[in-house]
Amino acid sequence: xxxxxxxxxxxxxxxxxxxxxxxxxxxxxxxxxxxxxxxxxxxxxxxxxxxxxxxxxxxxxxxxxxxxxxxxxxxxxxxxxxxxxxxxxxxxxxxxxxxxxxxxx
Amino acid sequence: xxxxxxxxxxxxxxxxxxxxxxxxxxxxxxxxxxxxxxxxxxxxxxxxxxxxxxxxxxxxxxxxxxxxxxxxxxxxxxxxxxxxxxxxxxxxxxxxxxxxxxxxxxxxxxxxxxxxxxxxxxxxxxxxxxxxxxxxxxxxxxxxxxxx
Numbered sequence: 620x621x622x623x624x625x626x627x628x629x630x631x632x633x634x635x636x637x638x639x640x641x642x643x644x645x646x647x648x649x650x651x652x653x654x655x656x657x658x659x660x661x662x663x664x665x666x667x668x669x670x671x672x673x674x675x676x677x678x679x680x681x682x683x684x685x686x687x688x689x690x691x692x693x694x695x696x697x698x699x700x701x702x703x704x705x706x707x708x709x710x711x712x713x714x715x716x717x718x719x720x721x722x723x724x
Numbered sequence: 725x726x727x728x729x730x731x732x733x734x735x736x737x738x739x740x741x742x743x744x745x746x747x748x749x750x751x752x753x754x755x756x757x758x759x760x761x762x763x764x765x766x767x768x769x770x771x772x773x774x775x776x777x778x779x780x781x782x783x784x785x786x787x788x789x790x791x792x793x794x795x796x797x798x799x800x801x802x803x804x805x806x807x808x809x810x811x812x813x814x815x816x817x818x819x820x821x822x823x824x825x826x827x828x829x830x831x832x833x834x835x836x837x838x839x840x841x842x843x844x845x846x847x848x849x850x851x852x853x854x855x856x857x858x859x860x861x862x863x864x865x866x867x868x869x870x871x872x
Contacts, residue, residue, distance in 0.1 A: 621804065691815070693814070693815060694815050697808070697811050697812055697814075697815055700808045700811065701805070701808040701809065701811075701812070703808075704802055704804035704805040704807070704808040705802070705805060706802070707776070707777065707800065707802040707804075707805075708800065708801060708802055708805060709798070709799070709800040710798075710799050710800075711796075711797070711798040711799070712795065712796070712797045712798070712799075713795065713796050714795040714796075715793075
């Protein structure tokens with residue numbers, strides 16, 4: 620059973636800087652969803668305008684192709700699937716001076 | 725022991741089926757599954773099932789004189805993420821897909837992205853389970869790509 624990521628851990632340690640944070644994705648994701656719902660009328664209008672403009676164009680512009688792809692149901696499902704597959708991802712890199720850790724939990 | 729075999733034995737334990745029925749069911753199950761797998765194949769299969777992460781590591785070779793200069797990298801990518809990422813190829817617009825296929829053909833790879841199906845992704849990820857790359861560089865780094 621896939622679940623959305625809960626926390627994102629960022630750690631950047633350098634010679635003179637030492638930063639680290641835990642991003643509570645479980646709080647940010649509902650906010651992003653709310654923002655998407657608020658913006659959905661704008662997105663819908665943009666899609667309709669671009670679709671109408673490119674209706675008779677045999678070679679539609681990149682923006683229309685990209686928008687069409689991004690606004691499809693399949694794309695939404697693929698994004699959700701991708702997001703829910705990120706828990707467990709960990710990137711840990713360090714050289715002599717710097718150390719970076721990105722971890723999704 | 726497979727889940728089905730366990731279930732049959734549980735039914736027998738609960739006395740919901742007789743010994744003869746359990747024997748007959750187990751026999752049918754084994755004949756349906758084909759010949760029993762040998763230990764190496766079974767082991768490989770188990771590894772495939774358990775594979776959860778693709779790991780990429782860069783570590784210093786302890787025997788190398790410049791080992792202390794080597795950067796260390798440790799990346800762990802969930803196999804589910806690979807599978808989801810591969811699904812994104814189906815979202816590529818036709819124009820882009822044609823371009824990718826054309827570029828691959830120019831490089832001598834006859835591969836049409838339109839023929840990729842979801843079953844193929846699973847097969848690809850399963851095939852990755854047996855991947856093991858171990859490279860020792862001249863600068864004292866050991867690069868390993870493996871699945872765990």
